[in-house]
Amino acid sequence: MKERGSLVEMDKIEGLNDIVGFHIRLAHGAVNRHFTETFADLDLTQKQVSVLWLTDDHPGISQIDLGRELQMDRATTMTIVNRLQQRDFIRRERSLTDGRKQALHLTDEGRTALSAAKQCIAQHEAWLKSRLKPSEIEKLVEMLSRIHD
Amino acid sequence: MKERGSLVEMDKIEGLNDIVGFHIRLAHGAVNRHFTETFADLDLTQKQVSVLWLTDDHPGISQIDLGRELQMDRATTMTIVNRLQQRDFIRRERSLTDGRKQALHLTDEGRTALSAAKQCIAQHEAWLKSRLKPSEIEKLVEMLSRIHD
DNA sequence: CCGAATTGTATGCTTCACTAACGAATTAGC
């Protein structure tokens, strides 16, 4: 006897399992855990791979644009780019068109790492997609996109 | 001209936007950000609310079972329960049936906090659900459940 | 009863996210 939408009983809304956000959090945890295993050898995180990938797709991209694309603030972007620069995967150059910006480029090492990462991503995605029917994958991505804009 | 499924071109698999895990991560970020705003006054995180909620639903639950439900290891569960205990939301008792376990209970303060939290959750969920059609919500939760088991 | 497994605990490390402040460069307003 589930009483939903009852304005009287506002306290006991629903069970934790009916909270959409709860499932998004759990799914993210599961995906992240599997990602970490898959990338143990490469020693790269999701964020790091994303930054490598985007930098490769948009050579000379600024940190602020990188952050906008991945929904991170400037400070967070800094720490990630710093790590990748320390490992000689990314090179910072002052932008020629806007002196405030840094133009980011992959090094050869960075390209090699990204290439290896993409192989692992393929594995990781295969694991994830094995839990969904092809038609569902499209639907899922579309719905998630609506959530994150 | 997107070349998909090409076995020759294994390096350039697809765009970042075609990676399901990428969208899960972004969606989680967006949800978490909105959650944090909504809960700024209460000063509670998703995990903390989840622990309060589950402890309320299962009085006397052990930390290990809490962790299993929320997919956290023992150490992570500890830190969260510690924080909630420091704020007098949760009380630890030695289990009567198994001396290794702690039986967790909400305090009156904890119940008050959870009650307030559930009001905020309702707001937060409304924001999230406003981006989806009712029929989609069910489908989304079902798919996410398949991902996190 | 003894060894193995379970549970809680303590410690330390890492990633990520955010805030606040500052300087340098650019842009806008007048």
Next chain:
DNA sequence: GCTAATTCGTTAGTGAAGCATACAATTCGG
């Protein structure tokens, strides 16, 4: 053109989470 506001990068500090490891107490299997 010149000041004022804004943008971008940078640094430093805080806090939540997740994980690994080690240890003690308890329980369980034989």
